[in-house]
Amino acid sequence: MSWGFLRDLLSGVNKYSTAIGRIWVAVVFLFRLLVYIVAAENIWKYEHDEFECNAKQPGCENVCFDHFFPISHIRLWALQLIVVSTPSLLVVFHVAYRENREKHHNQKLYKSPGKIDGGLLCTYLISLTLKTGFEVVFLVLFYKLYNGFEVPPLVKCDVRPCPNTVDCYISKPTEKMIFLRFLVATSCLCIVLNLSELSYLLFK
């Protein structure tokens, strides 16, 4: 059980999407999921081991790391990917429900179970709204937790048991900041795609 599940989910969703929806799936696959797995994960791999404080006091590093990173960037990123992809499941369930109904009544009830009209259009619009909402929520969360999308090289920590104020150094801050900004850019791109799809469907 790993990211392969998400990949299969997104491939399944692709069949019932509009053209913009397919572009959204491609962006999520290539610029978010693939970048996360082949590049970003390795940057944050040893973040705790490489976090160094200028004090010999046992426990100081642990406490400071915990204070500045209540939840690691990389975990938030993974959660964002999962949460943002799942509203598409609503569309998959609705199509499956339609197909089941047709089988149950043994007659053709719909022009095509996968065509986006009627109830399925409503479900599709709801899934788009949820996707956009979740993206915005996670961007706000990143912003609030980490004081903007910055990763400073040095943080000053004065949590017990550290003696007075201690300098703590984060590893690879520039690389982390570059990938954080890349994450924000792709999130915004996905929000724009979702909003265009929403307006396209509403005004069609």
Next chain:
Amino acid sequence: MDWGTLQTVVGGVNKYSTSIGKVWLTVLFIFRVMILVVAAERVWGDEQQDFVCNTLQPGCRNVCYDHFFPISHIRLWALQLIFVSTPALLVAMHVAYRRHERKRRFRNGEKIDIEELNNEKIHIRGPLWWTYSSSIFFRIVFEAVFMYVFYYLYDGYQMPRLMKCDAWPCPNTVDCFVSRPTEKTMFTIFMLAVSGICMMLNLAELCYLVIKICMRQPRKTT
């Protein structure tokens, strides 16, 4: 979920490529993606752990490493490969759109042979020619941009053994030693050479497409 998925996605475009395009795809996956995964990642695997500075000052190593490697080679290559592969998707989308349009016309009553529709050989003509050429153009641009970024960030393509660091909190100037500099230089030059080959292949493909379209025009007018 990893490079295999990219291979499946981009490999699907292979059907609509020219012969040079097929060679390019093979070079991309064998000499770049595979080398990255089986060799380069191991060479850069221990890069920060084995980056050693001649000081006991806590934090100095982190700061110096960050100063000299704002973004690691391995990550830059991964991004380069992703960006260079994606223009091929434009072609896939265009072909899918054309198929969709023909199916729609078939459903609206126009007489189109369904067999022909499914086994249609896609010729690179008309709007598809423009899409295909734009995708090659973007590939060339991305390759060039990344090669320049490498050159700019690392002052050339050589990995020095020793770097002198005077970023705070390091006391005065401190010697820092990079792990496996020669191996890293070799891989950097190898990846650069293969990037260059891919760029040449793309340029050749672009020239071939332009010549093909120029040769078709006079034949049409005569």
